[in-house]
Amino acid sequence: MPGEYLVMSGRFEDWTEAKRAAAQVVAARPGEYAASVIFNLDDLLAHVQQSNRPAPSVVPGYWPTFLVEWQTEEAKNLQIEVFDDRYEVSRFFDGRTDIWYEPHAPGDTFSDRFIAELPNTG
Secondary structure (H helix, E strand, O other): OOOOOOOOOOOOHHHHHHOOOOOOOHHHHHOOOOOOHHHHHHHHHHHHHOOOOOOOOOEEOOOOEEEEOOHHHHHHHEEEEEEEOOOEEEEEOOOEEEEEEEEOOOOOOHHHHHHHHHHHHE
């Protein structure tokens, strides 16, 4: 269903839905998403899944980017926007937002700081 995006509860079976939501985002804007943006999303989702962390929701960003969010208590204020050359990591607090960038090219590893921002393992 293009244009309809799913919020994940974090259960293992939600990984199918997270990947389906990402495909729907791309399908809703054909030809707009650079391959490197899609590959960077794949890198992030693979790391999160392989490290046994909860599945996120995946929705379109303002640009042809992806927004990755979680509903778990420790990560409900976390949003990661996936670009072709970086991740924009945002934490929303009452009255302020902390934003920083994680440089990333498809296939790169993640910094310890970036990994520490992700929700806890399941």
